[in-house]
Amino acid sequence: MALEIKVLERGDESVLMNVAAEVFDNPIDADLTAEFLGDARHHLAVAIDDGLVVGFASAIHYVHPDKPPQLWINEVAVAPEYRRRGLGKAVLRSLFEVGKAHHCTVAWVLTDRTNVAAMALYASVGGTEGADDEGPSDGTLGYSFMLS
Numbered sequence: 001m002a003l004e005i006k007v008l009e010r011g012d013e014s015v016l017m018n019v020a021a022e023v024f025d026n027p028i029d030a031d032l033t034a035e036f037l038g039d040a041r042h043h044l045a046v047a048i049d050d051g052l053v054v055g056f057a058s059a060i061h062y063v064h065p066d067k068p069p070q071l072w073i074n075e076v077a078v079a080p081e082y083r084r085r086g087l088g089k090a091v092l093r094s095l096f097e098v099g100k101a102h103h104c105t106v107a108w109v110l111t112d113r114t115n116v117a118a119m120a121l122y123a124s125v126g127g128t129e130g131a132d133d134e135g136p137s138d139g140t141l142g143y144s145f146m147l148s
């Protein structure tokens with residue numbers, strides 16, 4: 001079976017019962033999975049190889065009284081043996097489409113200046129680098145992506 005990119009929804013909880021090593025930080029929790037997938041503002045795009053989840057990107061879309069909806073990318077990870085095959089880009093682009101469907105104008109993410117792979121990934125999908133230079137010099141780096 002070919003690699004598949006899928007945005008999970010309520011009812012897809014079982015997809016996360018078969019996850020490759022080093023994709024998520026911790027073992028999948030059934031209750032937290034149900035809460036996440038049952039919440040309309042939480043989004044999860046996964047890369048699946050023959051039933052095995054080998055990568056994901058997660059995000060939340062939120063509103064603010066004076067700003068249009070924005071998409072915050074929470075985490076992105078791909079199993080080590082599946083990296084450098086475009087899966088990071090694919091799951092992120094899938095989330096960008098979700099953001100557009102929710103009328104988000106911007107997506108953004110934070111990473112660390114030492115994370116060469118993450119910086120390359122975010123640049124490759126159109127991210128604009130914008131560090132918060134007024135804060136402490138802790139190596140945190142932000143990228144924004146225009147969705148509209």
Ligand SMILES: CC(C)(COP(=O)(O)OP(=O)(O)OC[C@H]1O[C@@H](n2cnc3c(N)ncnc32)[C@H](O)[C@@H]1OP(=O)(O)O)[C@@H](O)C(=O)NCCC(=O)NCCS
Nearest residue numbers: 076077078083084085086087088089111117118120121124
């Ligand atoms: C960051 C990560 C998700 C990238 O996933 P991936 O599937 O390997 O990324 P892709 O194959 O889609 O590559 C996207 C781009 O980044 C580049 N890239 C990926 N890894 C790279 C690396 N280690 N060094 C340099 N460039 C890299 C690719 O060449 C590609 O560039 P291109 O589009 O110009 O050809 C993956 O390395 C990972 O899971 N790292 C550990 C978790 C992590 O750090 N997540 C980010 C937290 S902010």
